[in-house]
Amino acid sequence: MNSMQTTALNSSAKHPFDKYELDENGYPLQEVVDIHRLDLRFQETRIERTKALARLTQSITEIGLRRPVQVADTGDTLILIDGYQRIRAFNALNRDCIPCDFCKAPLGAVLGEWFDQQHSRKLEAIEEAWLIDQLLHSGQNRRQIASDLGRSKSWISHRLALLDGLDTPYQDALRKGVLSSWAASRIFVPFARANRKDADQLLQSLLQSSFSTRELELWYSHYQKSHGEQRTHLLSHPRLFLDTLKLQQERREVKEPDPEQRWMRKMDGILRQLSGLEGQIEKVLNPLSPLDCDDAHFSEMEAKSREGERMLAAMACTIQAYLEL
Template sequence: METENQIKEVDTHLLDLRYSHTRIKNDKILVTLTNSIQAYGQIVPVLAISEQERYILIDGYKRLAALKACGRDCITLELTDAEEHDSLFTLLAQNNERKLEAIEQAALIQELHGRFSSSFSEIATRLGRNKSWVKRRLDLIESLPEEVYRAVMTGKLSSWAASRILVPLARANEQDCLELTKKIIKDPLSTRELVQLYKHYGKSNRTVRDRIIANPSLFTKTTKEQDEKKSGKQLNEGPEGKWFKNISIVCHMLKRLKATSEDVLYPNQDKHNRRRCQMWLSDAESLIVELKKEAEVTA
């Protein structure tokens, strides 16, 4: 028979905050919680387990920070009889309600795997996931340089930027990752700007990459100006300009096909490939004839 968890109020100095490093600091959420507690008090108890004369805080680190910001030294907690590692599993399994960031999940999984020797298979099974998901979560932490990880956990960088941009960048070039982190902490970029920067970085040579990393804000500003100029030009030229550009692209492609035709059209060629070539050439010819007719009719 299951027993109900005990609700009690204790002094905050009795809390063991051994999992504080697994939570990301968020000033906006802290302000919201602080205002709520000042107005209505602590409504939802934090979750803890008892250990000798102290209480290990499992969930509720943001509420604790808000209570301290209000100058309160007592906290209402819900005591669970579950084992410590079981409590961590429960917290992770309830993520839809708790809304843990991906890196916070990764930090808790690291605790389960490292401190409690839980295997990837056990973690995956108990969380209703597969081992690949567990490994990907751990990789978020293991792939990030320590300085970048600390920046995320202290709220200087978003978890999204870390997982989508900085993790893959660190795998490719750790030094570039560190440099970019320093720059965007000092001069933050929007999500759209970071995505655009990373795309350009991926397809650029070393010289251009160095320029991007050296001054990401200047890069995004220049790119934005170029995009606006291009958009203005397209608007000015209208559909005719776009059509002329497309037909010029077709002509250039046809020139490249002509230059390489000897490589694909030759005596004693396989009949199947020859028929395919003839079919596509016939289709292209038909389309060009139709366009010419339309141009003559509307002249």
């Protein structure tokens, strides 16, 4: 089996497909293909990443494509193996052709080699499950898929188990990137089994307003403890509930300190000031010769020091008395 090579496009080109660099024989250094000729059968096995797509599109606009897409040339068709995000970026830029690395081999062999190497972003577990499911629907069996991907049959089974309980609406939310794999398996699968109607209602809210995985976990924990009107409110206004909960938490964190805390903070400030004065006392006294000494001035300094000492001692005695009660 021929290995798939990755040749980066000249990154200095503003629009790399307007003019191709040629080798000494006059052939293009980089093979390109019309996007409409590509078989995008594995497109539904990849999660959409809106922010990453925006960054990639901007990068292609500025410096060109740094890594060509990988295509399996089976003789009958050109199947896109890796580069679905790059295809989306090129479509957004209205570009019809894209650089490709072709591998002329059976689809299973090309998939197996790419699956082991995965030069770009590694697939998430749920994406691997979608890939296996797609191959099963194309007529392959589990033994053949396991052999092509270099994995065991039990690994194949574990990946497919991720799809158990995830009906089409939930899988679509995963593909769109509005639902994480963790939230799908740990929250929505058990939620739908217990109460499909409520789970579907939460999913609709999720499609309208984004929730972090932590927010979903927090919401679900409160839902499980709720009943009656409280549960109805949670389902009707999940974002409002989470925002209110966050505001209450912030208020607790910035609440007014109690008298003991205020006293301790003030005392800390006083002690820091005393520490600073202690470090300065020698600098104040050392430069003075006996002839420069002002007895009245030194007497006042000593009196203030003793007054401070008396006050600290009195507070220490008061605190000690309370401790001995």
